[in-house]
Amino acid sequence: MNDGRSLCRQVRQLCGHQSGGAGHLQSVLQVTHQHIPSPLALMFNRARGRSGGEQLRQAKAVKQLHLSGKNCVQEAFFFHKPFFHEEKIGRFILGKSFGTLEKAIDILCLFDSEHLELSAQEIAKSLSIPLSTTYKYLQVFQKRQFLSSNEQTNKFYLGVAVLKMGLFAAKKTSVIEIAFPYLKLLADRSLETAVLTVADGLNAICVDIIESPLAVKFITAKGNTMPLYAGSPGKVLLAFKDSSFIDHLIETTGLAKLGKNTITDSEQLKKELAVIRKQGFSESDSEFEADVCSVAAPVFDYKGQVNASIAVAGPAERIFRENKQRLIELVKECAKGISSELGYGGR
Known part of the structure; x- marks a missing residue:
């Protein structure tokens, strides 16, 4: 093809002056791309002292080709400007930088x-x-x-x-899938059992767990439940519920004693929940199970609501006496990462 007229005729033959859908559009693109260099190529030739005049004339020859009625191919080809193609199926931007x-x-x-x-x-x-x-x-x-x-x-x-x-x-997003890498990170760095829990009525339910590789460790299973008022995973979920829900839980459960350190006084529990909200994490020692200590942090969703928590649990000797502050920061870091991936943009 030696001139713009020849190129124009070939494109019109492909289009048949009718709307041929995506297939016709692709044929047009194949022909024009074979004969029209990119803006960068034209600029390069220009810099080398070659005007690229013939190529530019060919480009202008197909500046406007009607596929049918209002559906057309338009090209604005002036070295640095991109060109676009419009058809019923939409607009295609080609040659445009990101x-x-x-x-x-x-x-x-x-x-x-x-x-x-x-x-x-x-x-x-x-x-x-x-x-x-x-x-x-x-x-x-x-x-x-x-x-x-x-x-x-x-x-x-x-x-x-x-x-x-x-x-x-949100419909395609699973907190379990998103949380798993962070759960594994928490387990690997802490060498303790990492647990992901979600709120389920007045209880917290374990939905995922990675056990500690150590011989003495906290053991639970997916599907196991614990009350929201005992243990750090549940308390951190309860702390971000509204006051009417908290009052309902207190009235319904009676804050029954489950471990030697279970909080059974309603006012004490409310004060504890206020502290949790302020500091952004919860801790517990033998509140639900004897000699089991844990640290948990809230997981926020894109609406700023807390329906999940991530925690690390193990023997008191390791959790509180040796690594407490490090584990608190690690749990908060993992919770923040999950929250961010769920679309939360707050603190």
């Missing part, structure tokens, strides 16, 4: 629990991009419902499209 996509993602990532609304000026300043460019991004986000605007504050907030995607992701 910079624009990354910047768009960066804008969405600015919104979190501490920045629920942002102005265009705040976004532009945070990402060091021109305000005019920022508004172009925002217009697209609004059109696609990824962002909405507050008319009173002239600020933007995440839209329903983001909410829908989050809900779809």
Whole structure:
């Protein structure tokens, strides 16, 4: 193919002046790609003293080819600009750097629990991009419902499209799958038994466990339950429940004594739960089982709710007397990692 007219005729023959769907579009792309160099190639030839004029004329020859009616192939091919193809099935961006996509993602990532609304000026300043460019991004986000605007504050907030995607992701997300690498990390670093528990009514249920390799260790099994008020895994779950739930639990269970250090006084339990919420972890010593000590931390989901906890458990000699502070930090670190992967953006 020696000139733009020949290329144009070949593309039109492939298209047949009719909408041929994805198959026709791919044929068009194959022909044009064989004869039209990339913007970088054109720039390279230009730098070497070769204008690439014939190639550019061919590119312009297929600037606008009608597949049918409104469905067409358009190409803006001016060295540095990308070209795109539109058809009923959507738009394909070809030859475009990832910079624009990354910047768009960066804008969405600015919104979190501490920045629920942002102005265009705040976004532009945070990402060091021109305000005019920022508004172009925002217009697209609004059109696609990824962002909405507050008319009173002239600020933007995440839209329903983001909410829908989050809900779809949440349905495919299992806390057990996400937590497993952290559970293994906790077990490997502590050499103690690592346990993942979730709230189940007035109880905490063990949903995953990695046992300590040591001879003397804490042993339990998946499916085993413990009351929320006794033992660190349960207490850390209870601490983030509302007051009406806590009162209901106290009334229903009567805070029956299960171990030598079980908290059986309601006021003492409430004070303990307040401390847990403030410090971000729970500890226990023989509250549920004799001579078993544990440290647990809360796992937050994307809504900021606590329905799971991760804990390390073992003999008091090793847990409290030798490694207590190190284990507390390790458990909190693992809980924070799981929470982050579940979409939690808080502390």
